[in-house]
Amino acid sequence: MSAQGKPKAMILVIDDEMIVHQSISRILEAEAYQVDGVLRVDEALERLKKTPYDLVLTDLMIPEKSGMEAVKAIARDYPDMGVVMFTGFPTVDSAVESMKLGSLDYLPKPFTPDELLAVVERSLERIHKIRRERELEDLYAEAEKAIQSSLELKEILNSINENVVRLFKVKGSSLLMLNKKNQTLQLASSTGLSEGYLQKGIIDATKSVPEVLKSGEPVMVQADQFESRLQYPEEARREGIFSILSCPLKVQDKISGILRLYSPQSRSFSGEELDLLRKFAEQGARAMENALAYGKVRDDLEALQKYVPE
Amino acid sequence: MTTEIKGKILVLDGEPQVLNELTRILDADHYQVSPCLTGKEALALFKEKDFDLLITEWRLDAQDGLDGFQVMESVGRLDPTLALVVLTAFPDVDSAVKAMRLGAKDYLKKPLVPEQLLALVGKLIEDRQALLSRREGQAVFEELKRRISSSLNLQEVLDLIAAGVAKGMGVKGCTISLLDKKRDQLKVVAYQGLTQKYMEKGPIDPARSLSGMVQSGQDLFISDVTKDNRVQYPEEAREEGIKSILSVPLLLKQELIGALRIYTATAQHFSPEDFKFLHSLADQAALAIENARSYEDMKNKYEALRGDLVDYFEDGWT
Numbered sequence: 001m002s003a004q005g006k007p008k009a010m011i012l013v014i015d016d017e018m019i020v021h022q023s024i025s026r027i028l029e030a031e032a033y034q035v036d037g038v039l040r041v042d043e044a045l046e047r048l049k050k051t052p053y054d055l056v057l058t059d060l061m062i063p064e065k066s067g068m069e070a071v072k073a074i075a076r077d078y079p080d081m082g083v084v085m086f087t088g089f090p091t092v093d094s095a096v097e098s099m100k101l102g103s104l105d106y107l108p109k110p111f112t113p114d115e116l117l118a119v120v121e122r123s124l125e126r127i128h129k130i131r132r133e134r135e136l137e138d139l140y141a142e143a144e145k146a147i148q149s150s151l152e153l154k155e156i157l158n159s160i161n162e163n164v165v166r167l168f169k170v171k172g173s174s175l176l177m178l179n180k181k182n183q184t185l186q187l188a189s190s191t192g193l194s195e196g197y198l199q200k201g202i203i204d205a206t207k208s209v210p211e212v213l214k215s216g217e218p219v220m221v222q223a224d225q226f227e228s229r230l231q232y233p234e235e236a237r238r239e240g241i242f243s244i245l246s247c248p249l250k251v252q253d254k255i256s257g258i259l260r261l262y263s264p265q266s267r268s269f270s271g272e273e274l275d276l277l278r279k280f281a282e283q284g285a286r287a288m289e290n291a292l293a294y295g296k297v298r299d300d301l302e303a304l305q306k307y308v309p310e
Numbered sequence: 311m312t313t314e315i316k317g318k319i320l321v322l323d324g325e326p327q328v329l330n331e332l333t334r335i336l337d338a339d340h341y342q343v344s345p346c347l348t349g350k351e352a353l354a355l356f357k358e359k360d361f362d363l364l365i366t367e368w369r370l371d372a373q374d375g376l377d378g379f380q381v382m383e384s385v386g387r388l389d390p391t392l393a394l395v396v397l398t399a400f401p402d403v404d405s406a407v408k409a410m411r412l413g414a415k416d417y418l419k420k421p422l423v424p425e426q427l428l429a430l431v432g433k434l435i436e437d438r439q440a441l442l443s444r445r446e447g448q449a450v451f452e453e454l455k456r457r458i459s460s461s462l463n464l465q466e467v468l469d470l471i472a473a474g475v476a477k478g479m480g481v482k483g484c485t486i487s488l489l490d491k492k493r494d495q496l497k498v499v500a501y502q503g504l505t506q507k508y509m510e511k512g513p514i515d516p517a518r519s520l521s522g523m524v525q526s527g528q529d530l531f532i533s534d535v536t537k538d539n540r541v542q543y544p545e546e547a548r549e550e551g552i553k554s555i556l557s558v559p560l561l562l563k564q565e566l567i568g569a570l571r572i573y574t575a576t577a578q579h580f581s582p583e584d585f586k587f588l589h590s591l592a593d594q595a596a597l598a599i600e601n602a603r604s605y606e607d608m609k610n611k612y613e614a615l616r617g618d619l620v621d622y623f624e625d626g627w628t
Contacts, residue, residue: 090403096417099410106407141590148459148597149563151604251460279452286460293462294605301612307619 007034009054009124014044014070016062020109024057027113028120041065045073053081055123060087060094068098075102080134082127084119086111133272139167140276147284153291157189160259160284165191167280168273170261171241174198175249177257178205178213185258193262197239200232207231209246212258218247218274222266242266247277249285256285315342317435318359322352322366322381323397328420332365332397335424336431349376356385362435363393368409369400382412391441393434397422443480444583450478451587455594464602468500471595475570476502478591479584482552482575485509486560488568488599496569504573508550511543527566529585530557533577551575558588560596567596 011033013024021037028035036051038044041062048056056074058067067085074083085098090108098106104123107115143163150156161173172192176185185203205213208231212219223242226233236244245261259281269277319341321332329345336343344359346352349370356364364385368378382394396409399420406417415434418427454474458467468486476484483503487496501509532538532555535547541555552573560568570592580588 092401092403092406092417092419095403095406096410099407100416105411106403108403141593144455145593145597148594148601151601282456283459286456289460290462290601290605294601294608297605297608297612301608301615304612304615304619308615309622 005032008032009120010034010051011036011120012044012047012051012053012056013037014039014041014056014058014062014067016040016059020059024116027116031117033120041067041070041073044070048074048078048081054127055082055084055120057084057086057120060085060098061089068094068101071098071101071103080127080131082123084123136167136273136276139163140280143167143280144283147287150287151291151294153288153295154189156284156287156291158191160280160287161189161191164259164261164277164280168261168269168277170245170267171264172262174260174262175257176203176260178255188257194239197235200235204231209244209258212246212248213255216248216250216253216255218245218269218277220245220269236262240264245269245277247281249281249288251282251285251289256288259284313340316340317362317431317438318342318344319363319365319431320344320346320352320356320361320385322346322349322364322370322378324348324367324370324372325399328367328399331422332427335422335427339428339431341431341435348372348374349378349381350374352381353384356388361389361392362438363395363431365395365397365431367398367400368396368405369398379408379412382409382414386413391438391445393438395430395434397427447478447480448587450474451591454478455591458595458598461598462602462605464599464606465500467595467598467602469502471570471591471598472500472502475572475588475591479572479588481572481578483573485571485573486568486595487571488560489566499568505550508546511546527559527561527564529559531580532556553577556580556588558592560592560599562596562600567599570595 008031011028013021013035015021015037016039025035025037036047036053038047041058042065044056044058056070058070060067067087071083071085074081082104083102084105084107085094085103086107086109087094088109090106095106104126105119107119143166146159146163147156150159157175160175164170164173170192172190174190174193175188177188179186183205185205185208187198190198209219209221209229221229221244223237226236230236230244239262241262241264243263243266245263247259247261248255249257249259261277316339319336321329321336321343323329323332324347326347329347333343333345344355344361346355349372352364352366364382366378366381370377378396385392386394394412394414395416395418396405396414397418397420398405401417401419409417416430418430451474454470457474458470461467461470472484472486476482481503483501485498485501485504487498489496498509530540532541535541535552535555536544538544541547547555553576554574556572558570558572559566560570570588572588
């Protein structure tokens, strides 16, 4: 293991020869991976029940149970874990079979340290992507439920902010409602932002990323464009913000406000993330509409109750 | 053409003979084949038309410099659902690994074995069509979720759910029932795809139809209504043309408020993905129902009070 800090990833190697374990460990440990080794497939499968490895590297020909069985079991039982086959007897057939079963790659032996590292890095990247997608999917389902679990406007606004920060791992977020009469954006709710930043002044909808209202689409502004596109660039910098994503709150082409996400580094959003954000903002806007309709009837009821004699 | 085509296949190989042979074999099995000699030609065709499958040689010594892998990458980006197969006269480990990494479903060596090819093609086309119909169902569900969360009209919400589930799952019918306030009667409040006669067959005994569900909050699947003693009205169900019934609980903060039921006309298998969808929809349906109920309660209170006040001003408070 690396001398200092957390390992980059936990890797389990299955091979019946000690010499292979030694050489793989040497290469990977030098790059700050934690490497454990076992000599048999069954031993590996036992260990996986207890330890959450990121990646398993397995030889093909192992006494008792073949590496192909390890690939099959891991791909079936641990969808969040990567597995890669290596072998001193590479054939087209075993390469195709192992990858059909779920091996992320197939590495013929002998390999150079660079070849091994390239395969490990590429496989870990794949696994991280799969995990992130799954996590996003789960968090999204929770978030959508959360904003629909209430008819109280304040609760919904807070829930939108909290959930959007958790979903996209950003520093903070705010909900700005559009006042159509004077074209200002009024802060309705926020999370993760300082009082000083929130009180920075009146936000003019025609000066603060106005493209959002025109296009009805999310718009990203990075730190180097703050001066030309933000109304309060200085304040944003002082707050430690490096990028701002503005997403319209829109139901059937009617924009009621803007949901803003603030990142402390220049963050980019993938197409999938933007789709999810659009969907979330739309569901948020609907939940807000429902809360307003509910609130109105409740206010009407309260107003009438004043007239009821004791 | 008299027979319906089973799928559209783009075939890419630098050898005209190979293209002819592939076209002959696949055409005889009712696939529509578009043969291409170069990657450039294949990409141009792919942008124009929809395909289910690309079968390509990886090594193409064409003037345009494109090999089969580059074509696979490009078409895969344009349509991630497209099935890819490499068929090669130059098999080696490197190209096999690369093909599989790029998402190939298989890597076949020439000379090709027609039976092997047809079996593979048949399976891949079937898998792709299943994938596409799942996506369609997903899109229906997404739209449904949007619509039910934008209404506070209880009956509208219920009708939308019943119709949307039947359509999204591609099943015969769907019902929604809610527990009444005393929590002992399960009443059908919306249905789709079933006759009024069947719906009025008689009272549902919640002790029987719900017992398992109430206790565990679990799904209940009856694969054959004629052979399952949990079915209260097997004869009526058979007459209605129902083969199986799936009940999914409607839970609000872990508390049962009702059930969503799916009726199929044939023996049907529900995949884990189907269940995932249904549960996510049931969760959202429960919330939408609760919101609409709260709104209507409030509105009813308001209207009742207004009625009382009108009476008061006319007749004096009593």
